[in-house]
Each structure stands twice: as structure tokens, then as C-alpha cells.
Amino acid sequence: MMPSVASCLLAAAAAAWSLASTTTASSDNDTDTLVTQQIDNHPYPYDFPQLGANGTDIFPMRLCNGFKLEEASIDEIQVELKSGKLTGVQLLECYFERIYQLQPYLNAVLQYNPDAMEIAKVLDEERQRGIVRGPLHGIPFLVKDNIASKDKMETTAGSWALVGSVVPRDAHVVYRLRQAGAVLLGKAALSEWADMRSNDYSEGYSGRGGQCRNPYNFTVNPGGSSSGSGVAVTSNQVPFALGTETDGSVINPAERSAVVGIKPTVGLTSRAGVIPESTHQDSVGCFGKTVRDATYVLDAIYGIDPRDNYTFAQEGKPPRGGYTQFITKKSVLKGAVFGLPWLSFWQYNDPTQNAQLVELLDLIRSAGATIINGTELLSYKDIVDPQGWNWDYGTQRGYPNESEYTYVKVDFYNNINSYLAELNNTNMRSLEDLVQYNIDNVGSEGGLPGVNPAFASGQDGFLASLATKGIMNETYWQALSYCQRTSREDGIDAALHSNGHNLTALLVPPDFGPTYQIAAQAGYPVITLPAGTNKESKMPYGLALMGTAFSEATLIKYASAIEDLQVSSNTPWKRTLPTWSGYLDRNIPLINA
Ligand SMILES: *[C@@H]1O[C@H](CO)[C@@H](O)[C@H](O)[C@H]1NC(C)=O
Ligand SMILES: *[C@@H]1O[C@H](CO)[C@@H](O)[C@H](O)[C@H]1NC(C)=O
Ligand SMILES: *[C@@H]1O[C@H](CO)[C@@H](O)[C@H](O)[C@H]1NC(C)=O
Ligand SMILES: *[C@@H]1O[C@H](CO)[C@@H](O)[C@H](O)[C@H]1NC(C)=O
Ligand SMILES: *[C@@H]1O[C@H](CO)[C@@H](O)[C@H](O)[C@H]1NC(C)=O
Ligand SMILES: *[C@@H]1O[C@H](CO)[C@@H](O)[C@H](O)[C@H]1NC(C)=O
Ligand SMILES: *[C@@H]1O[C@H](CO)[C@@H](O)[C@H](O)[C@H]1NC(C)=O
Ligand SMILES: *[C@@H]1O[C@H](CO)[C@@H](O)[C@H](O)[C@H]1NC(C)=O
Ligand SMILES: *[C@@H]1O[C@H](CO)[C@@H](O)[C@H](O)[C@H]1NC(C)=O
Numbered sequence: 001m002m003p004s005v006a007s008c009l010l011a012a013a014a015a016a017w018s019l020a021s022t023t024t025a026s027s028d029n030d031t032d033t034l035v036t037q038q039i040d041n042h043p044y045p046y047d048f049p050q051l052g053a054n055g056t057d058i059f060p061m062r063l064c065n066g067f068k069l070e071e072a073s074i075d076e077i078q079v080e081l082k083s084g085k086l087t088g089v090q091l092l093e094c095y096f097e098r099i100y101q102l103q104p105y106l107n108a109v110l111q112y113n114p115d116a117m118e119i120a121k122v123l124d125e126e127r128q129r130g131i132v133r134g135p136l137h138g139i140p141f142l143v144k145d146n147i148a149s150k151d152k153m154e155t156t157a158g159s160w161a162l163v164g165s166v167v168p169r170d171a172h173v174v175y176r177l178r179q180a181g182a183v184l185l186g187k188a189a190l191s192e193w194a195d196m197r198s199n200d201y202s203e204g205y206s207g208r209g210g211q212c213r214n215p216y217n218f219t220v221n222p223g224g225s226s227s228g229s230g231v232a233v234t235s236n237q238v239p240f241a242l243g244t245e246t247d248g249s250v251i252n253p254a255e256r257s258a259v260v261g262i263k264p265t266v267g268l269t270s271r272a273g274v275i276p277e278s279t280h281q282d283s284v285g286c287f288g289k290t291v292r293d294a295t296y297v298l299d300a301i302y303g304i305d306p307r308d309n310y311t312f313a314q315e316g317k318p319p320r321g322g323y324t325q326f327i328t329k330k331s332v333l334k335g336a337v338f339g340l341p342w343l344s345f346w347q348y349n350d351p352t353q354n355a356q357l358v359e360l361l362d363l364i365r366s367a368g369a370t371i372i373n374g375t376e377l378l379s380y381k382d383i384v385d386p387q388g389w390n391w392d393y394g395t396q397r398g399y400p401n402e403s404e405y406t407y408v409k410v411d412f413y414n415n416i417n418s419y420l421a422e423l424n425n426t427n428m429r430s431l432e433d434l435v436q437y438n439i440d441n442v443g444s445e446g447g448l449p450g451v452n453p454a455f456a457s458g459q460d461g462f463l464a465s466l467a468t469k470g471i472m473n474e475t476y477w478q479a480l481s482y483c484q485r486t487s488r489e490d491g492i493d494a495a496l497h498s499n500g501h502n503l504t505a506l507l508v509p510p511d512f513g514p515t516y517q518i519a520a521q522a523g524y525p526v527i528t529l530p531a532g533t534n535k536e537s538k539m540p541y542g543l544a545l546m547g548t549a550f551s552e553a554t555l556i557k558y559a560s561a562i563e564d565l566q567v568s569s570n571t572p573w574k575r576t577l578p579t580w581s582g583y584l585d586r587n588i589p590l591i592n593a
Contacts, residue, residue, distance in 0.1 A: 046101065049583060058580040059102060059215075061236055064094035070236050071577070074139055074293045077239065081127065081138050088120040088127070088138030092183060095140050099185075099237045105218075105583055106235060108228040110145045110187040110209045111153050119183050126181070133181035135296045135324075142188040142241040144226050145209070146275035147171045147284070149184060157275045158192040158206025160445060161437040165426035171273025172308070173242060173284050173301040180300040188241055189228030194249055196277050196412055196465070197438075198446075200457035202589030203227065207445045211454065211588050214256060215578030217538045218585045220593045223256030225249040226287070230257030233287045235578055240297050241287045246277040246408065247391055247520040248513060250285035251528050255510045255542030258530040258575050260294045260559070262286045263516070265549050266523035267313040269298075270305035276415035278408045279310070280480065281520050289575065291529070291560040292327050298552070299323050317550040326557040330565040334368030336558055339375030339503040341495050348386045349512040353541055356532045357509055360543060360566075360573040364507075367565050375498040375506065377518065379486040389513025394479065404521055405464075406479035413470035435462050453588045487522035493548055505551070505558055510544040525552050527559045529566070530575035537593050538581040543573075 030036050044050040049058045061070035067080050069091075080086040099109055113119075123138045143149065146157040148167040156162035170178070178184065192206035204212035204227035214222030215235045223230055226243025230253035233241050243250045245263045254261025262285050269284040276282055284301060288294035299322040304311045319325070340346060340361075346354060365371050377383070382402070385393040394403025413431050420429050428434055438447030438459050446455030485491075496503045508515040510528045519526045528542035543562070545555045566574035 049105070049580070055579055056577045058583060059105070059235075059578075061098055061101075062094070065090050069094055071289065072239075073290055074135055074239050074288070074296055077139065078135060078137075082132075088124045088183065089117060091138060092116055092120045092140050092185065095185065095238055098235075102235055102237060105213065106215055106231050107210055107212045108189050108231040108235070108237060109142065110158065110189050110206075110228065112186045113149075113184050114152050116140070116183055116185050123181055123183065133179070134300070136177065136300055137181035138183060139181075139240070140183045140185040140238050141177065141297075142186050142229060142232050142238050143171075143174060143184065144190050144229050144241070144243045145187040145206075146190060146194055146244055147174060147242060148273040148275075149174050149187075151184070153187055155187070155275070156208055157194060158190050158208050159434070160207050160441060161428050161434050162423075162426065163208065165428065166424040167273065168422045168424070169273060172270035172305040174273065176301050176303070177242075177297075182300070185238060188226070188232055188243070191225035191227060193462075194225040194244060194246065194275070194277055195461070196246075197459050197461045198455050198457050199460050202454035203592070204590065205454035205588065207441075211586075211590070213590075214539070215580055216258070216533065216540055218580075218582040219587060219591060220537055220539060221256070221590050223253030226253045226285075229287045230254050230259055230261070233257065233259045233289060239288070240293055242297070242301070243285050243287060244274055245283050245285050245520065246281045247404070248389060248516045250283070250287070251510050251516040251526050251542075251544060252513070254287055255528045255530070255544070256539060258533070258540035260288050260291050260530070260563075261528045261542075262294045262298055262552070262556075263519070263526045264298065264302065264552060265314075265525045267310035268302045268318070268525075268550065268552065270303070270308040270311050272305050272307035276412070276419055278411035279415050280407065280411060281523060283523075291527070291556060291563050292324070295323050295327060295556050295560075314550065319553050323552055323556050326553045327560040328557055328564070330367050330561050330568060332557065332561045333364060333565065336369040336504045336561075337501060338364070338369060338371045338505055338507045338558075339495055339498065339501065340371060340373045341376050341380070341506055341508065342373050344377045344380035344384055344495070345508050345512050345515050348384070348388070348514075349509040350534075353509065353511060353532070353534060356573055357543060360531055360571065361507065363565060363569060363571055363573075364562060371507070372501060372503070375495045375501065375503060377486075377491040378494045379490045383483075383486045383491070383518060384514045389517055391517065394482070401475045401478035402482040403479050404483050404517075407476050407483070409465040410468045410470055410472055410476050412465045413468055417470070431462060431466050435459060435466055438462070456589065483521040484523075487518045488524070491518055492522055492524055492546060496548060505545040505547045505555055508544050508546055509541070511541040515544060515546070519546050522549075524549055525555055527555045529559055529563055532573040533576060538579050539593070540576070
């Protein structure tokens with residue numbers, strides 16, 4: 001056996017080197033131990049997936065210094081760290097080892113932080129001196145590659161166009177996680193430019209990162225655009241990750257990866273240092289295996305940041321002491337009153353999935369909650385496309401002045417130029433430059449339709465934005481105010497108060513995209529919980545809680561209560577481990593199923 005691969009930071013190099021050795025080494029009776037210890041004569045089951053294996057056995061996770069790290073919660077990891085049975089450095093090595101095992105298959109990591117070991121070491125030393133910064137001390141994490149880190153790593157939104165660019169500073173959220181003692185392990189794969197660039201594309205693909213795949217089914221859309229964040233957490237490559245959302249990019253990959261996703265109210269988490277899409281809707285969100293894990297992350301990153309004036313809106317809103325105190329048990333479901341906007345969303349969701357979700361709703365009811373059917377958004381007929389997610393539905397109805405895409409296109413043109421203006425060491429200064437780059441590098445960046453199978457429509461999203469020249473005209477303002485009104489007071493708030501009720505939250509099926517889409521337009525929070533898997537595709541789906549602006553404390557409270565109910569009741573409608581279905585499949589584009 002070769003020594004622990006994890007002790008080597010240069011993963012790719014190490015892997016290539018040991019494979020090369022394997023092909024020339026021929027016998028068990030070599031006596032040069034330098035050579036023999038590099039030979040892997042026991043490839044199964046940890047280093048190679050064995051043909052014919054199935055289920056979780058395909059990619060088992062090694063014990064970490066005797067500790068079962070797979071599926072361990074952040075609290076459970078902290079117990080090990082506190083007892084001294086595991087150091088932060090060892091923990092990081094175990095996660096690197098897991099990443100090396102899975103990277104050729106899932107491709108969820110875009111880049112490793114070469115300083116991660118050093119950071120973990122410093123945090124171990126702090127702990128030895130009695131300093132523990134909080135629940136994330138020594139815990140490794142990934143951030144989506146559109147979140148700036150002022151270190152040795154690139155920040156590129158998955159595009160070759162930004163390779164080499166030097167960011168001015170850490171994104172606020174990254175800075176805050178460093179302060180909380182978390183260990184930035186690397187950058188997570190994503191759909192390039194967070195899906196702003198194209199309207200017909202392979203989800204989870206980027207020119208720089210290639211195709212990220214979902215461990216429940218390798219041939220279908222893994223969820224995006226924070227694909228790597230969801231995939232890495234569900235496959236135990238990191239305990240938590242950050243993603244970003246403009247319209248679904250946290251909730252969608254979280255629910256398709258059977259993890260908890262928190263998309264906060266726009267303005268609760270600073271977007272400063274995040275490659276933008278729309279200032280009106282962008283939000284940084286959290287991925288964890290449990291509500292508690294994800295909430296630890298939210299507590300570390302929320303707050304006012306002078307560099308993002310949307311964060312001033314939270315003044316006085318977050319509960320004193322943060323959100324973790326709201327994590328609770330199923331008993332609080334007694335007295336909760338949830339609403340089901342059935343006609344608005346549920347009626348359009350997959351019926352087989354609905355039948356399973358209704359069993360989960362029955363369970364929630366049996367725990368003492370009241371669930372009121374028919375709590376609708378007043379405007380659902382105009383704003384919800386029965387076919388599914390569609391951010392240009394207004395235009396398709398004949399009203400560009402009532403379409404989300406109308407203002408997102410304009411915002412992107414302006415917001416990306418502001419982001420680029422702060423970069424050093426790049427020739428990319430405008431959306432025009434990015435469009436030209438994608439044409440000049442068409443083979444890898446698919447700047448023209450039909451060249452790169454992952455970007456079937458080329459860069460039509462960029463071109464649509466370019467055509468607006470960022471002009472905020474009458475149509476823009478009408479569309480913005482229409483989408484905000486119909487999703488807020490005539491939308492989610494109306495549903496929360498339908499028939500004079502004061503609902504605790506709305507329960508919705510996030511696999512039907514318009515759920516998180518309407519919350520995105522409103523800038524309102526969503527939490528998704530794993531809720532089961534689809535029999536045919538093997539793909540997970542979630543149950544989501546929606547509420548009004550800055551209602552995170554309520555959503556976290558009831559999401560954790562439902563999660564407790566799921567775990568304690570033995571229901572099948574909860575988080576399950578990856579099944580690795582089709583793990584040798586590599587076709588692009590992925591199918592939307
Ligand atoms: C093992 O060593 C013996 C003695 O040196 C040699 O004859 C034999 O060919 C070796 N076997 C292999 C498979 O290399
Ligand atoms: C997985 O393999 C085991 C042992 O070979 C077998 O008993 C089981 O039925 C298989 N499960 C599936 C889902 O194929
Ligand atoms: C860019 O580089 C210049 C010269 O080194 C420096 O003064 C400036 O602060 C840098 N700007 C950013 C945004 O890092
Ligand atoms: C934030 O600042 C920009 C530019 O100064 C301004 O146009 C915008 O209205 C401000 N937004 C908020 C929410 O304060
Ligand atoms: C909710 O009401 C609709 C009719 O509006 C009905 O079709 C659906 O089955 C109901 N759902 C539940 C969970 O009761
Ligand atoms: C506003 O600009 C868009 C292009 O971005 C254009 O389609 C629309 O007609 C313009 N509206 C007005 C009122 O000029
Ligand atoms: C959009 O334009 C149509 C006319 O084409 C108008 O009837 C409608 O009221 C406008 N919508 C908004 C939100 O202003
Ligand atoms: C809902 O809340 C409002 C304002 O707090 C209150 O006036 C009303 O009585 C409440 N309705 C119900 C059904 O509890
Ligand atoms: C992946 O999902 C597709 C679409 O539902 C399905 O046809 C296919 O059988 C699934 N793949 C595997 C290996 O289960």
C-alpha cells in the first residue's frame with residue numbers, strides 16, 4: 001500500500017504518478033520498498049469503484065483516524081477535535097482523501113487551496129492554547145467559484161476569461177468564515193457564470209471545471225448553478241459549502257443533492273466580492289447535511305457590510321444571538337400552522353413525487369401541526385409558468401415589462417462591469433470583453449452556438465444582456481416593480497395571510513422551479529429539506545419552507561422541527577445517501593429529468 005495520499009497536497013500530480021507506476025510494476029516480490037509502497041495492490045473498494053458493486057458500497061469513505069467521518073455532523077466532528085482524538089490537520093487530510101477518491105467521478109472541486117494545511121495547523125495551535133472560535137473552528141469548507149478569496153486561488157465563475165485576475169479582497173462572507181475559524185479548502189464547481197451566459201446549457205458545466213455530476217444519477221442535471229456546493233456536501237467531501245443564488249441557484253442544487261439549503265433574504269448576507277448577476281436578487285446561501293450545520297454557517301456569514309448597501313436593510317431584524325438558538329425538536333410542530341399553495345405550485349409538480357410528499361405532510365400533521373390547503377398567491381396565474389422555471393415568462397405572455405429577465409439582463413450588464421472594475425491583472429473590463437473572449441476561445445468557452453455541447457445556445461444570455469447596454473428605462477422599472485409586487489404583497493405575503501390566517505410558513509415542492517423563483521423575485525428566504533427520491537431517476541427532491549423577508553428564524557425553527565420528525569420517525573421521506581447510479585456515464589449535455 002502506498003502511504004496516505006492525503007499527506008500530499010498535489011493531488012492530481014500524485015494520482016497520475018501512482019497510476020503510471022502501476023502499469024510498469026509487475027510483481028509482489030519487488031524488494032525496493034521505495035517502489036513497493038507506491039504500488040496499490042488493493043484498489044477495491046476505496047481507491048477504485050468495483051464493477052458490480054452497488055449503492056453506497058461503490059464509493060465507501062475511509063474511517064478518519066478511527067472516526068466515522070461519513071455523515072458526521074459538525075457537532076460530532078467538534079467532539080473529536082475537542083477530545084484531541086482528531087486534529088484539524090488530520091480532519092483536513094481525510095477530506096482531501098475523500099476528494100481525491102471522488103474527484104474523477106463527480107468533479108465537484110475546481111481548485112484546492114494550497115494554504116489549507118497551514119491554516120488547519122494554525123487553528124490546531126489555537127485550540128491547544130484553549131482558543132476555540134466557535135462551532136466552525138477547524139471545519140473545512142468550499143465556496144462556489146464566483147465568491148472571491150484573496151489568497152492563492154483564482155476566482156473565475158468557472159470561466160477561463162477570468163483566470164489570472166486578482167481580486168481586491170476577500171468576499172465579506174469568506175472573510176467572516178475565516179474569522180469563525182473555518183478552513184477554506186477550495187473552490188466548488190458551478191454552472192459557468194452562474195447560468196447567466198446561456199439559456200440552453202448543461203447544468204453544472206463550466207469551461208474551466210468541466211462537468212460536475214450528481215452522485216445520485218450521473219446523466220441528469222445535478223442542480224445548479226451552485227452544483228459543486230451541493231454535490232460536495234452530499235458526498236461528504238466537506239461538511240459545508242457556500243453557494244449563491246439569483247433565481248434558484250442555492251435551493252435547486254441543494255434539493256437535487258438531498259442536503260439542506262438556506263437561501264437567505266436578499267440583504268442578510270453581503271454580496272460584496274461575489275461575481276454578480278442581479279443586485280436585486282443575488283444572495284449568498286448555505287449548504288449542510290442538517291439544518292443545524294447550515295445554520296452555523298448562516299450565523300457566521302450574515303451581517304451588515306458597508307460594501308453592500310442592501311445589507312443595511314437587516315438593521316434590527318436578525319435575532320440577538322443569531323439563528324442557531326432556534327434549532328429545535330418536533331414538539332414545536334404542535335401549534336404550527338402551515339399553508340399549502342396548492343394551485344399556485346403543487347398542482348404542477350410531478351404527481352408521483354407529490355404523493356410521497358403528501359405522506360410527509362401527513363406525518364407533519366400527525367405531529368400536531370395544522371396544514372391548510374389552498375393558501376394561494378393572488379397573482380399565481382400570471383406569474384407561475386405551469387411548465388416550470390422560466391424567468392422570461394412575462395415576455396412569453398406578451399409583457400416584457402412584467403418579466404424578471406427584463407431587469408436581470410440589465411442588472412447583469414451594470415453589475416458585472418462594477419465587479420470587473422475592481423479586478424487587477426486582467427484585460428476583462430466589460431461584458432463586451434467577455435463576449436469577445438468566448439468567441440476567441442470558442443472551443444472551450446462555447447461563444448457560438450453548436451460548438452461546445454455544454455453550451456448549445458452559445459452565449460445567448462450574455463448577448464441578451466449586452467443588447468440592453470444596461471439602460472434602466474421605463475420597461476425595466478415596470479418589470480422590476482411588477483415582479484416585486486406580485487411576488488411580495490400580492491404573492492408570498494398574501495398567501496401567508498390568506499383567509500385571515502397568520503401562517504407559520506408555506507410548504508412547497510422545490511422540485512417545481514417556480515417555487516424558489518417567486519421567492520427569488522421577492523428577495524425572500526427559502527429553506528429546503530431533503531424529502532425523498534424519485535424511483536425512476538434516483539434523484540432526490542426536497543420539501544421547502546417559504547416565508548416573508550427576514551423570517552429566517554421562523555423557517556430555521558420549523559425546518560429543524562420537521563427534520564427532527566423525519567429522523568425520529570423512520571420515514572423514508574428524508575435524506576438518503578448517494579446511490580452513484582450510472583457512475584461510469586460521462587455524456588454531455590446532461591439531461592433535465
Ligand atoms: C520474482 O523474483 C524471482 C526471483 O528473483 C524471479 O525469478 C521472478 O521472475 C520474479 N517474479 C516476477 C513476477 O517478477
Ligand atoms: C446490491 O448488491 C447486493 C450484493 O451483491 C445485492 O444483494 C443487492 O440486491 C444489490 N442491490 C441493488 C439495489 O442492486
Ligand atoms: C491594483 O494594483 C495597484 C498597483 O499594485 C494597487 O495600487 C491597487 O490597489 C490594486 N487594486 C486592487 C483592486 O487590488
Ligand atoms: C445602494 O447604493 C446605490 C449606489 O449608490 C444606490 O443606487 C442604491 O439605491 C442603494 N441601494 C440601497 C438598497 O440602498
Ligand atoms: C389540496 O386541494 C386541492 C384542490 O384544490 C386538491 O386537489 C389536493 O389534493 C389537496 N391537497 C392536499 C394535500 O390535501
Ligand atoms: C427598454 O430597453 C429595452 C432593451 O433593453 C427595449 O426592448 C425596450 O423597448 C425599452 N423600453 C422603452 C420604453 O424604451
Ligand atoms: C405593461 O405594458 C402593458 C401594455 O403593453 C400594460 O397594459 C401593462 O399595464 C404594463 N404592465 C406594467 C406592470 O406596467
Ligand atoms: C393575525 O395577526 C394580526 C396582526 O398581528 C392579528 O390582528 C390577527 O388577529 C391575527 N389573525 C389570526 C387568525 O390569528
Ligand atoms: C437517470 O435518470 C434518468 C431519467 O429519469 C433515467 O432514465 C436513468 O435510468 C437514470 N440512470 C440510472 C443509472 O438510474
